[in-house]
Amino acid sequence: MELVVFYSFAALVFFSAIFILFTKNVIYAAFTLLLTFVGIAGIYVFLMADVVAVTQVMVYVGGILILLIFGVMFTNKLQNGKILTSHQYPLIAGLLGVGVFVLLISLIFKTDFQSLAWIQEITHQTHKNNHPASTIEPIGLQLMTHQVLALEVVGVLLLLALVGTALIAGRKV
Incomplete structure (x- = not known):
């Protein structure tokens, strides 16, 4: 099957x-x-x-x-x-x-x-x-223990990209 x-x-x-x-x-x-x-x-x-x-x-x-x-x-x-x-x-x-x-x-x-x-x-x-x-469990444990700093940095970078996009879009409208 x-x-x-x-x-x-x-x-x-x-x-x-x-x-x-x-x-x-x-x-x-x-x-x-x-x-x-x-x-x-x-x-x-x-x-x-x-x-x-x-x-x-x-x-x-x-x-x-x-x-x-x-x-x-x-x-x-x-x-x-x-x-x-x-x-x-x-x-x-x-x-x-x-x-x-x-x-x-x-x-x-x-x-x-x-x-x-x-x-x-x-x-x-x-x-x-x-x-x-x-x-899923080993990757989650790895992300939340050994790679937590990198995960947080990526989150902040994505937030900055979102804010920058909103600012650029706001100026053109």
Whole structure:
């Protein structure tokens, strides 16, 4: 059953990415990107990378994709028509895509995943506890103990960027 769900997520990512590649309507591509991001988050869950899956949904789906859709829809409203893409160099893009795909597949087959220490640790914890180990607790403990200063500095920098953006936007309005 798990294999069927995993391959369903993989098929969702593959076919939605292919649709994005071949559609000329930017709005359809932006909305289909949602399916791609959700499918990738589902694959991360199956890889026992729950933090990455939650980050994928929160950052990419909740932030970047919504911003992209608003930008496309706002631009579409200004031009009073559809925004279409053009495929200027399909042969070069296709060859580049196939080259990257072949490179990634060759790297996957050359990598010995069983020798990686973190995979052995997760596999050992899974067999010991009869359920997959969560990565959220160790990352949370690390952030709140050893990395708390860096976390606070990043928070202050983001706050300063938000205040600066509000000041710049206030002057132009």
